[in-house]
Amino acid sequence: MENKQSIEQSMEHVKQSVSKVLEMAKSLGAQSAEVSISKMQGLSVSTRMGEVETVEFNNDGALGISLYKDGRKGSASTADLSEKALQQSVNAAVNIANYTSVDPFAGLADKELLEFEPEDLDLYHPQQISADQAIDIAREAELTALQRDARIVNSDGANFASYEGFKVYGNSHGQLVAYPSTRHSLTCMMIAASGEDMQRDYNYTVSREFAQLTPAKSLGEQAADAALERLNPRKIATQKCPVLFRADVANSIFGHLISAISGGNLYRNSSFLVDSIGERIFSDHLTIEERPFIKRGLASSAFDAEGVKPIQREIIKNGCLQSYLLTSYSARKLGLQTTGNAGGIHNWQVSANGGDLTAMLEAMGTGLLVTELMGQGVNVVTGDYSRGAAGFWVENGQIAYPVSEITIAANLKDMFKSLVLSGNDYDLRGSIKTGSLLIEQMQVSGQ
Template identity: 70%
Template sequence: MSDPQILTEQMQQVKQRLAEVLAKAKQLGADAAEASMSKQQGLSVATRFGEVETVEFTNDGALGITVYQEGRKGSASTADLSDGALEQAVKAAIEIAKYTSVDPCSGLADAELLAYQPKDLDLYHPHTFTSEQAIDIAKATELFALESDERLTNSDGANFASYEGFKVYGNSHGQLVGYPSSRHSLSCMMIASAGDEMQRDYAYSVSRDYQDLWTPEQVGSIAAKETISRLGTRKIATQKVPVLFRADIANGIFGHLIAAISGGNLYRKSSFLLDALGDKIFPEHLNIVERPHILKGLASSSFDSEGVKTSDMDIIDSGVLQNFLLTSYSARKMQAQTNGHAGGIHNWQVSANGGDFDAMLKQLGTGLLVTELMGQGVNIVNGDYSRGAAGFWVENGEIAFPVAEVTIAGNLKDMFKSLALTGSDYDERGSIRTGSVLIEQMQVSGQ
């Protein structure tokens, strides 16, 4: 792992190389050009039953160059930053552009939308680990889990990873920006047995700053508790019931919203929310805001992958869809303006009206608590939703017993409109900060 000064020097060197590449592209006849490079270095270790399974050191990154010439686009990349390799990559991109179709919607983002002096969002918190220290962290996590209950008879092991790196982006509008970042993670997966039954579950933590990561004892203990709780599964009858998605998987519901309102699906007319801008698609209680500039945020960024500056944005206000998620290309296809979503979203926060997890269970009453989803049975074109699930049957607001091998089905339009409650039990380990989500009724297929 490098120290901060070395990483800063590396980033400055890459900025210089990007500037040279952009100048070379213009010199060789490109009308416009953009280039970027993301570099990552660090280590990842995996242990199982106290033995080391893998130790992986990472130090990689490649520079990508895209040129635009008379409405045509060509791209090339190289991991070799020598003068000869960079010139060859530029020439390759220009040569490729000659054979692509003219597309009036392609090109750089508009100059006035770019972030020329991006904010520092405190994303870089390096922490140096030797391989031995990383191994000890993983071993300790698994040991805490294994020693907590004799029914934990097997293990898929523990993994600890720590990475740091930087992203640099530049274009022929004169923008040349970048920032360093770090990411640390710790996970553990256990297997429990009771008679002929075996169940598996896991826990994980991820953060920009190692000091904010859950301890090995926390991760191991949660993994053990989650796994043990799944023993004793029963079948349930096929029926229509309320369904509560626990916070750690509820973000998937809003992940489908992201796909449905992303420009690429919209201009291709491949979304069930086509032309839904300004429509009430959720109940009035629901609000979703995007906050790209949260310090240390896992999805924070001052600019998107096209260099467009990010800003606070309402996505859903009182149930009404306020914005689509647009890149420069999709915006032009839709005769709109990009809003900084090339590369994804930036810290969504979902409002809460249902209280903590226990309060959400009480309001569920009798129904299904989903803690795991399987399969990919979601059709963004028409909104049809059908996925395998596991979790717990809840009676009178109390968890009664674990269930598995069920299928939950509905349509996303109906699910959105019948989203009765969102909890304050926020899961902050991803780009969507949401609590548990209660859907009024879904089809549950059991035995």
């Protein structure tokens, strides 16, 4: 693992390589070009039943170049960062540009939208961890789980990973920017048995800072308890009822929103939210903010994949759609301006009008608590939603028993509008900070 000084030296060295590649592209007739180089190093270990299964050391690098020549675009990439390989990549991109068709919407992001002096978002927190220490962490989580209860009979393993690296981006507008980052994670998956029934569940923790991870012992206990709670599930009758998505699966609901308001789907007319800016698509209590500049945020970034400075803004305000998610290309296709979302979203914050999970269960009264989703039965063109699910049946605001082998179905338009409560039991482990979500009614197919 590097320290701050040495990683800054590495970034400066790679910046020189990016400048060289841009010069090569220019010398071969490209009117404009953009280059990104990312480097990552670290280790990942996994254990199963206390035995070491894998130890992986990574030291990877990758370059991507896109260049534009007479309105034609050529792209190439390489994992070899030697000077010869970089030259070959530029040559390949130029050759491709000679054969592609002219596209008036292609090109670099507009210069006035670029971030030339990115702020430090404190994303870099390296941790000196040996393979033996990493094994001890994974093993502690798993062995704690195995000792939690006699019904924990097996393990699907524990995994600990710690990575650090950086990204450098440059283009022929004169932008040359970089930032370092780290990511540490621990996952534990256990199997519980009772009679003929076996159930699997897991828990995980992830952070920019090693010290902010859930301790291995606690994580192991949580993974064991999650598997135990699922034992002896029942089937429920087919019916329409309220559905509460627990916080750790609730982010998937907004994942479908992301697809529906992404520029690529919009300009192809492949979304149920085409021409929906300003329209009320959620209940009026719901607001979603995008916050790109949160210090140590898992989805923080001072610039997007095109070098554009993102914007802190409201995506949804009082239920109304305020903004699409656009790259420079999709924005031009739609006659709009990029939103700085090339490469994804930046720290969505979902408002809360409900309390914690206990309060949300009480508000629901009787219905289905979903803790796992399966399958990909979502059509972003029509909004039709149908997925396998498992979780718990709730009666009088209390969890009654686990349920499995069910399907939940509705249309996303109806689900969004009937999202009556959003909890404050926030899951902080991803790019969408949301609590549990209560949908007023869905079709639940069981027996």
